[in-house]
Amino acid sequence: MLAWLLVVAVFLILPWAVRSLRSALSGGDGFGRARRNGYVTENVDELLDQVYALPATAEGRSEALQLLSSARFHLDRTGGYQPVAVDRFLDSVTSALSTGSTLPPRPEH
Numbered sequence: 001m002l003a004w005l006l007v008v009a010v011f012l013i014l015p016w017a018v019r020s021l022r023s024a025l026s027g028g029d030g031f032g033r034a035r036r037n038g039y040v041t042e043n044v045d046e047l048l049d050q051v052y053a054l055p056a057t058a059e060g061r062s063e064a065l066q067l068l069s070s071a072r073f074h075l076d077r078t079g080g081y082q083p084v085a086v087d088r089f090l091d092s093v094t095s096a097l098s099t100g101s102t103l104p105p106r107p108e109h
Contacts (some may be wrong), residue, residue, distance in 0.1 A: 030107015
């Protein structure tokens with residue numbers, strides 16, 4: 001009976017503890033992690049690097065809007081960023097660029 005409880009603990013509790021520890025050590029990220037079928041993190045981070053590096057001029061905003069409208073992300077079948085969180089954030093960036101507002105703070109990665 002004790003061996004059976006030990007097996008249950010290893011297969012149920014240990015994976016949860018490892019995930020919690022991993023997210024605590026990584027400092028978290030602003031988009032959260034998908035368990036599967038998330039956006040490839042490098043694709044999202046590269047796009048945001050490009051958008052946030054552009055100057056806050058009319059030309060820079062126009063180029064950023066073009067980058068955002070043509071962006072396509074690959075899916076990471078083993079994790080990646082949560083697509084809904086990324087899409088909502090990119091909508092807020094697009095809105096800010098369209099209205100001439102200040103860009104929202106970039107999530108940590």
